[in-house]
Amino acid sequence: MSTCRKWDVSGIDNWKGEEFPRGAVIPSSGNSEEYVTGGWRSERPYRDDAKCTQCLLCWVFCPDSSVKVQDEKVYDFDYDHCKGCGICAHECPSDAIEMVPEGCELPGVK
Numbered sequence: 839m840s841t842c843r844k845w846d847v848s849g850i851d852n853w854k855g856e857e858f859p860r861g862a863v864i865p866s867s868g869n870s871e872e873y874v875t876g877g878w879r880s881e882r883p884y885r886d887d888a889k890c891t892q893c894l895l896c897w898v899f900c901p902d903s904s905v906k907v908q909d910e911k912v913y914d915f916d917y918d919h920c921k922g923c924g925i926c927a928h929e930c931p932s933d934a935i936e937m938v939p940e941g942c943e944l945p946g947v948k
């Protein structure tokens with residue numbers, strides 16, 4: 839788990855190169871799941887099951903592995919990690935995914 843650290847940047851205008859602290863460091867691999875990125879989102883994908891043909895292209899194209907698939911069928915989105923980029927909606931050949939504003943009350947939208 840990451841820890842929050844505050845930097846003392848007083849006098850930064852006079853710092854020399856070696857005085858700048860190192861930036862964020864990820865000390866180990868395989869921990870991207872711990873970083874919840876869903877809070878970056880202003881829109882969320884909404885999938886219309888009636889239009890979806892289960893071609894799985896949204897799953898293929900999602901850069902965040904946030905399209906949930908079980909038994910070779912899309913059933914949900916991982917809203918902890920979906921950044922709302924809209925690529926899944928753009929690539930869906932059936933127009934089954936609509937990007938809706940966060941907080942919008944629609945049936946099926948969590």
Ligand code: SF4
Pocket residue numbers: 885889890891892893894895896897912929930931932933934935
């Ligand atoms: S790309 Fe569209 S049609 Fe294909 S599985 Fe995803 S939502 Fe369904």
Ligand code: SF4
Pocket residue numbers: 882883899900901902903904905915919920921922923924925926927
């Ligand atoms: S909006 Fe972007 S991050 Fe979210 S499920 Fe679609 S492709 Fe993945």
